[in-house]
Amino acid sequence: MAENTLFGRIIKSTGGLYTVETENAQIFECRAKGTFKKEKLTPLTGDNVEFLAFEDKSGFITDIKDRKNEFVRPAVANVDTFIIVIASAKPEPDLYVLDKLTAVARFANADVLLLINKCDIKNADELKRIYLNAGIDTVCLSAAKIEENQTIFEEIREKTSGKICFFSGASGVGKTSILNALYPGLELRTGEISRKISRGKHTTRVSRLFKVGENTYIGDTPGFGLVDVAAFNMLTLDGLLSSFPDIEKYAHDCKYTDCTHLCEEGCSVMKALEDGKIEKTRHESYVKLYGELKKIKPWNNK
């Protein structure tokens, strides 16, 4: 059978079978080269791969390109943007969970786009101010008012264009509503996947990306943020400070060499906090997360 080498991206993986999409949108069902196992390397959804392509649209992955990042749960690689959704109210935003997610994204070298939804029921100007001041791209919207929000939806589509994005956020904040408003027609497909996933253990390993535009993909797993950040190595104590750039910025001037910037008197971070340059809630999250990460035993930190 004729074969040739092609490049593509894994858009779906199910127990050893990988759906690879090439640049010109051809789809191949591939298996992986056996030696990956020896190298302890498993192809992941989102991977850019080289593969031997056969005429019957099957293939054989021979090389995995270097990853920008990788995650265990959901099992994906090369995530460009975490789209974190919170509601201004109903449910009340949990800023600790939010800050933890922004840190995970930063640690993985991914961007954050914060969407504050349900602004029709409560003004979110103060929240927006906090997050803009923390250097996080923030947009207020209301998915319940689709017509009035068209320019905002267009702005979000532009910000995510050409990227691999994942939505995360608590249940009920409006993720599905936003997805439907952004990409009409996607609802059915994501709903179908969610049902399959909830049905049983055999389908939980499915991880897939939906193409929503030229080179633009949305992950189907709203799992980010619901997992134990520490257990999945999504953030380490060593990487904590640089995962809060808004705090790290003021840590450079700290006169103490081994400072944790938690509460030390004379610490430059504490000074910036008192001066209102660092947001109080952001520093509170930093302190709490420091405590959480500190508890982890190194041997759990695979």
Ligand SMILES: Nc1nc2c(ncn2[C@@H]2O[C@H](COP(=O)(O)OP(=O)(O)O)[C@@H](O)[C@H]2O)c(=O)[nH]1
């Ligand atoms: N008032 C208001 N309700 C909204 C808005 N967006 C979503 N909802 C409602 O909030 C509930 C949860 O929305 P859903 O999209 O299912 O949230 P998900 O669990 O994050 O996917 C639904 O009843 C939506 O109609 C909004 O902007 N304003």
Ligand SMILES: [Mg+2]
């Ligand atoms: Mg939903």
Ligand SMILES: [Zn+2]
């Ligand atoms: Zn300090």
